[in-house]
Amino acid sequence: MFFMLSKRTFIYLLTALGYFLFFAGNVEAARIGDISEMSIGEQTARFFSFQDPAVRYAVIGSILLGITCGLLGSFIVVRKMALVGDTLSHAVLPGVALGFMWNMTKNPIAIFIGATIAGLIGTAVVNLIKQTTRLKEDTALGMVLAGFFAVGICMITMIQQLPTGNVSGIDKFLFGQAAAIGKDDLILMATVTVLTLLIVGIFYKEFLVSSFDAGFARVAGFPVQVLHYTLMLLLAFAVVISLQAVGVVLVSAMLITPAAAAYLLTDRMHKMIWLAAGFGMLAGLVGAFFSFLGPSLPTGPFMVLGASAVFATAFFFGPKHGVTTRWWQQRSRAKRMNRENTLKSIYHVLEDRAFKGESVSLEELKIRRAESFEEAHQRARELAAHDLATFDAKKSQIYLTPDGWQRACEIVRNHRLWELYLTNAVQFAADHVHEDAEKIEHVLGDEVVREIEKRLNYATKDPHGRDIPGLRDVEKGKRMDGAPAETIGYGRRT
Amino acid sequence: MSELIPPFHWHTFLFSPWNDPLIATSNFWIVLMGFMVATACGLVGNYLIVRRMALVGDAISHSVLPGIAIAFLVSQTRGSTAMFIGALIAGIVTTIIIEVIHKKTRVKQDAAIGIAFTSLFAIGVILISLFAAQIDLDQECVLYGEIGYIGPEALAGEHTRIFGIPLGPITVARMILVTIATCVLIALFYKELLVSSFDPGLASSLGINATMVHYGLMSWLSVVVVSSFESVGAILVIGMLILPGATAALLTARFPRILLLTVLNAALSSLGGVHLATWLNCSPAGAMVVMASLLFSAAWIFSPHDGLIRRWYYMRGAGTSEPSEATVELTSK
Structure with missing residues (x-):
C-alpha cells in the first residue's frame, strides 16, 4: 500500500525536484550572510521571493535533507537506535578530514566518500565491541563517538598547521551553514534523497517487518543482516549530505526529533514516515529562514530548534499521546x-x-x-x-x-x-x-x-x-x- | 599526505616535549590538567557505564552550554560561581527533560536523550552567535577548547596558591579542587553509589534513596563537566567519561580495581596525549582522547579476561579440537 501511495507521490516529488533544480540555475551561490545591511522585513521578503540563487540552494538543500532524515529517522526511532545516528555523525569527521586532504579543497564527492567510509567503519566497530566484550551498547557508542571525533579533530588541527592547507569552510562542518551549499552539493543531496525514497519504497515491507520483529523476519526468510547494513549505509549517506547545512554535532537531532514527534501522533508506520519527512522538511525550512535573517547565524541550531518545537507541540497537544490532551x-x-x-x-x-x-x-x-x-x-x-x-x-x-x-x-x-x-x-x-x-x-x-x-x-x-x-x-x-x-x-x- | 605525518623516531617522541625548560614547564601543566580532567571524568564515568547511562554523560556535556551562555549574559563576567550555577541548572534540566519525555510518552530513552541535548545545545549555540559581543566564548572553543593555552598561562606566572602551594592558573587550580572533591565524594558515598548502580532493588531495601543518588550523580557530573569544559572542550570530557572506565572494565571485574585502573589510565592518556600532540603538532585535547582510544584498543586485543586474542585462541581450540576421550566414551555407550 505504501508503495502504491509512494509511486504517485514519487512522480510529484521528482517533478518538483526537477523544477527546483531548473530554477536554481547555473548562478554560483553567493553567501547569504554577505548581505546583512537590511531590515528583517526586507530579508523576509527576499527569502520568500526565491529570487536569490543562494536562497534557492539553501532552501532546496534544507528541504531535501529534512525529507531524507525524517524518513530514515522513523526507522531508527522504532528500532531504538536513535543514538547510533549521533555516533555515526561524529564518526564521519576523520573521513571529512581525509576528503579534504585528497586535494586540499572542499570537494563534495571526496568528502562524501571519505565520510561514508568513516561512518560505516565506526558502526562496524560499535558492533564488534558489542559482540566481543561485556561492554553494553551505550558504552560502545560513546567510545566510538569520542574516539573517532578526536581523531578527526587531530587531523583537522594538523591540516590547519600546513602552509598549503586551504581549509576555509572546514569549520562550517561543525555547526552547519546552509548558505555554503553549492550546486554540486545539491545534486548529491537530490541523488541521495531519490535513492533513499526508492530503496525504502521498494523494500518497505522488508524494512517494516525486520524493524518490528527481527525474529519473525528471519524465519520468514528476509535477509535481516543485509537490510540492517543497507539502513546503516543510507543513514551514513543522510548524515553526510546533512553535514554541510546542519553540522556534525546536530545532525542526529534531524534524524531523531522529527521522527519522534511523528511517533507521538500515529500508530501506523507509513503515516509516521510521511509525517516525519514533512516535519523534517518544515524544520529545514525554518532553519534556512532564520539563519538567513542574521549575518553570522548558523543554520543547524535553528533547524534543530524548529524540529524541537514540532516535537514539543506533539508532546503537549498530540490528539492521542499528548500530555495536555491526556491530562484533559x-x-x-x-x-x-x-x-x-x-x-x-x-x-x-x-x-x-x-x-x-x-x-x-x-x-x-x-x-x-x-x-x-x-x-x-x-x-x-x-x-x-x-x-x-x-x-x-x-x-x-x-x-x-x-x-x-x-x-x-x-x-x-x-x-x-x-x-x-x-x-x-x-x-x-x-x-x-x-x-x-x-x-x-x-x-x-x-x-x-x-x-x-x-x-x-x-x-x-x-x-x-x-x-x-x-x-x-x-x-x-x-x-x-x-x-x-x-x-x-x-x-x-x- | 606524506608532508602531514612527520617521521617517527622513538628518541624524539619520548624526549622532545621535555627538552626545553620553557616547553617542559608548559607541558607539565597541560599534562596535569589533562590528568585532573581525565581522573574526575573517568571516576564519575564508571558509574555512568554501570548504570548504562554512558550517553547521558555525552548529553550533559553538550547541554551545559546554554547554562554557561546565560550565566555569562546575566553576570557579565567569566566569574566561575555564576557559570557553575548555570551549568548545574542546565545539567539538571537535561536530566529532567529526558526523564519526562521517557516516562510520559512512548518515546524511548535513547531518543529522549537525543532530543534533550540537541535542543539545549542548539539554544546555546544560537545564544553565543546572537550575543557574540557579550559572550567571551566561540563555537569552536566549545567543541575542542584549547587545553594548550594552559601552558602559556602557567608560564605567565599567574598562579593560584592554596596553603602556599602554587596550583597553576585558575582553571587548573579549580580542576584540582574538583578532582579532589570527586574522590572525597566517592569515598564518602561509596556504598550508596555502588549498591544503587548495581542493584536498585537492594538499594531501596537498604533505605538508600535511589532518586537522590541519581540526581546527586547528575549534578556532580554537571560540575565536573563545566569545570573541565571551558579549558578542554566537550570532546575531551565525553572521551574521558567513558574511555578510561571501559578500558578498566575489560581488564578486571572488581569495582575498586576498576577505579584504580581508571586513574592510572587517566595518567597514561594525558601524558601520552602530550607526546602524541608534540609529534604530530595537533590539538593536545584530541590527542589525549586518541591516546585513551589506543589504550582501549590495546586492552580490547590483549586483555587476559576477554581480549580478542584470548577469544580467538579459545574459539579456534573449541572449533577444531578432536572430541575428548570422555566424550567418545560417553557417545559410544
Missing part, C-alpha cells in the same frame, strides 16, 4: 465519575424513602454524602450545568431531569449487577464486593451489562436484597416529565 481527558473523566456518584447518591436518597416525592433537598444530599453544604451545592450545580438536574426556585431542592434519572438508574444498576455477579459467579463474599463495584460501575458498557444480565438470569435483587433498577424504571422517568410532583414515584414497581 483524565480531568473530564474524573468530573464525569464525580457527577455519576452524585446521581447515585440522589437515587439512594429517593430509594430510602421508597421514591415518595421527586425532589431531593441539598440538605439530604449533604447528609447522604457526609460532606459540607458547600460541597453538596457544588455537586448540584455541576449536575445542573450538564442538564442532569434542575433547581427549584429557592435553590434548596433539586429535581433529576429524565436524562439524569436514566443515568442514575444505569449507574445503580451497574453497581448492583456487578455486586451480584461477583457474589454469584466469582464466589466473593457479599461484604467484599462494594469497593470493586464502586470503580467498575463507571466503565461498564452496554454490551457487558447485557451479558451480565443474561448470565444472572435477569435477576432483580442485589446481594444486599435491594432492587436492581431495570429498563422499566428508566422509562418511568421519561413518563414523569412535566407531571406534578406527588403523583408517581420513581422506581415503584408495578
Whole structure:
C-alpha cells in the first residue's frame, strides 16, 4: 500500500525536484550572510521571493535533507537506535578530514566518500565491541563517538598547521551553514534523497517487518543482516549530505526529533514516515529562514530548534499521546465519575424513602454524602450545568431531569449487577464486593451489562436484597416529565 | 599526505616535549590538567557505564552550554560561581527533560536523550552567535577548547596558591579542587553509589534513596563537566567519561580495581596525549582522547579476561579440537 501511495507521490516529488533544480540555475551561490545591511522585513521578503540563487540552494538543500532524515529517522526511532545516528555523525569527521586532504579543497564527492567510509567503519566497530566484550551498547557508542571525533579533530588541527592547507569552510562542518551549499552539493543531496525514497519504497515491507520483529523476519526468510547494513549505509549517506547545512554535532537531532514527534501522533508506520519527512522538511525550512535573517547565524541550531518545537507541540497537544490532551481527558473523566456518584447518591436518597416525592433537598444530599453544604451545592450545580438536574426556585431542592434519572438508574444498576455477579459467579463474599463495584460501575458498557444480565438470569435483587433498577424504571422517568410532583414515584414497581 | 605525518623516531617522541625548560614547564601543566580532567571524568564515568547511562554523560556535556551562555549574559563576567550555577541548572534540566519525555510518552530513552541535548545545545549555540559581543566564548572553543593555552598561562606566572602551594592558573587550580572533591565524594558515598548502580532493588531495601543518588550523580557530573569544559572542550570530557572506565572494565571485574585502573589510565592518556600532540603538532585535547582510544584498543586485543586474542585462541581450540576421550566414551555407550 505504501508503495502504491509512494509511486504517485514519487512522480510529484521528482517533478518538483526537477523544477527546483531548473530554477536554481547555473548562478554560483553567493553567501547569504554577505548581505546583512537590511531590515528583517526586507530579508523576509527576499527569502520568500526565491529570487536569490543562494536562497534557492539553501532552501532546496534544507528541504531535501529534512525529507531524507525524517524518513530514515522513523526507522531508527522504532528500532531504538536513535543514538547510533549521533555516533555515526561524529564518526564521519576523520573521513571529512581525509576528503579534504585528497586535494586540499572542499570537494563534495571526496568528502562524501571519505565520510561514508568513516561512518560505516565506526558502526562496524560499535558492533564488534558489542559482540566481543561485556561492554553494553551505550558504552560502545560513546567510545566510538569520542574516539573517532578526536581523531578527526587531530587531523583537522594538523591540516590547519600546513602552509598549503586551504581549509576555509572546514569549520562550517561543525555547526552547519546552509548558505555554503553549492550546486554540486545539491545534486548529491537530490541523488541521495531519490535513492533513499526508492530503496525504502521498494523494500518497505522488508524494512517494516525486520524493524518490528527481527525474529519473525528471519524465519520468514528476509535477509535481516543485509537490510540492517543497507539502513546503516543510507543513514551514513543522510548524515553526510546533512553535514554541510546542519553540522556534525546536530545532525542526529534531524534524524531523531522529527521522527519522534511523528511517533507521538500515529500508530501506523507509513503515516509516521510521511509525517516525519514533512516535519523534517518544515524544520529545514525554518532553519534556512532564520539563519538567513542574521549575518553570522548558523543554520543547524535553528533547524534543530524548529524540529524541537514540532516535537514539543506533539508532546503537549498530540490528539492521542499528548500530555495536555491526556491530562484533559483524565480531568473530564474524573468530573464525569464525580457527577455519576452524585446521581447515585440522589437515587439512594429517593430509594430510602421508597421514591415518595421527586425532589431531593441539598440538605439530604449533604447528609447522604457526609460532606459540607458547600460541597453538596457544588455537586448540584455541576449536575445542573450538564442538564442532569434542575433547581427549584429557592435553590434548596433539586429535581433529576429524565436524562439524569436514566443515568442514575444505569449507574445503580451497574453497581448492583456487578455486586451480584461477583457474589454469584466469582464466589466473593457479599461484604467484599462494594469497593470493586464502586470503580467498575463507571466503565461498564452496554454490551457487558447485557451479558451480565443474561448470565444472572435477569435477576432483580442485589446481594444486599435491594432492587436492581431495570429498563422499566428508566422509562418511568421519561413518563414523569412535566407531571406534578406527588403523583408517581420513581422506581415503584408495578 | 606524506608532508602531514612527520617521521617517527622513538628518541624524539619520548624526549622532545621535555627538552626545553620553557616547553617542559608548559607541558607539565597541560599534562596535569589533562590528568585532573581525565581522573574526575573517568571516576564519575564508571558509574555512568554501570548504570548504562554512558550517553547521558555525552548529553550533559553538550547541554551545559546554554547554562554557561546565560550565566555569562546575566553576570557579565567569566566569574566561575555564576557559570557553575548555570551549568548545574542546565545539567539538571537535561536530566529532567529526558526523564519526562521517557516516562510520559512512548518515546524511548535513547531518543529522549537525543532530543534533550540537541535542543539545549542548539539554544546555546544560537545564544553565543546572537550575543557574540557579550559572550567571551566561540563555537569552536566549545567543541575542542584549547587545553594548550594552559601552558602559556602557567608560564605567565599567574598562579593560584592554596596553603602556599602554587596550583597553576585558575582553571587548573579549580580542576584540582574538583578532582579532589570527586574522590572525597566517592569515598564518602561509596556504598550508596555502588549498591544503587548495581542493584536498585537492594538499594531501596537498604533505605538508600535511589532518586537522590541519581540526581546527586547528575549534578556532580554537571560540575565536573563545566569545570573541565571551558579549558578542554566537550570532546575531551565525553572521551574521558567513558574511555578510561571501559578500558578498566575489560581488564578486571572488581569495582575498586576498576577505579584504580581508571586513574592510572587517566595518567597514561594525558601524558601520552602530550607526546602524541608534540609529534604530530595537533590539538593536545584530541590527542589525549586518541591516546585513551589506543589504550582501549590495546586492552580490547590483549586483555587476559576477554581480549580478542584470548577469544580467538579459545574459539579456534573449541572449533577444531578432536572430541575428548570422555566424550567418545560417553557417545559410544
